[in-house]
Amino acid sequence: MAKTEMSTSEAGSGATAAPLPAIAVVAPALTWLLPGAGHLMLKRWVRGLLIMVSVLAMFFFGLAMAGKIYQPNTGDLLDILGFIGDLGAGGLYILGRMFDWGGSSICAAVGDYGTKYIVVAGLLNIMCMVDAYHIAIGRKQ
């Protein structure tokens, strides 16, 4: 009985110590840099393209509506959350900061919509990163 328990615990520890496959790290990282790229790498062509179009469209619609890209801040809680959401867009956020895209302040009614579009694009990209991870580890087809 004791032997059985021991072998079970060994098997359990072996399962937890299994190394994470490299693709499970690379796929979400690629998705963060370019939305949909992780899915494309995993040969989910249609899903990857749909994700890419959707997230890019959300982000660029947001910019076209003079949406604001949040900067790192420690001020208002909503500004901090906005920054976290924007950061999810990864490569797009980096490009936006590099080229100073987006309105600096809300200068039109649609600017507020645009800001929300950009934040949601980042949040959707985080969902896509998780999805790419699940596909990479085989939890999802």
Next chain:
Amino acid sequence: MTHILYLPIAAVLAFMQSAGCTETYLHLSHFSAAVIFSFFVSIVFGITQRSNEREMVRHGAYCFGVFVVGMFVVGWVMWLLHH
């Protein structure tokens, strides 16, 4: 020939440069902004929340329907509260 590929990128970049607080930004009504938002969010929800293609399409369509119907319901509720 290859420079044609760069035209859309250049157009997008030029558009974004002018998308600050100048006169040229995209004007959308609240309704159209909400519908476009619902459309793209539903696509991603469908893909990420379901496992096979058929269910992805169904779930995406369901999310889009819920967004649009919810928008009308909330709109009417706000109208009733206002009046």
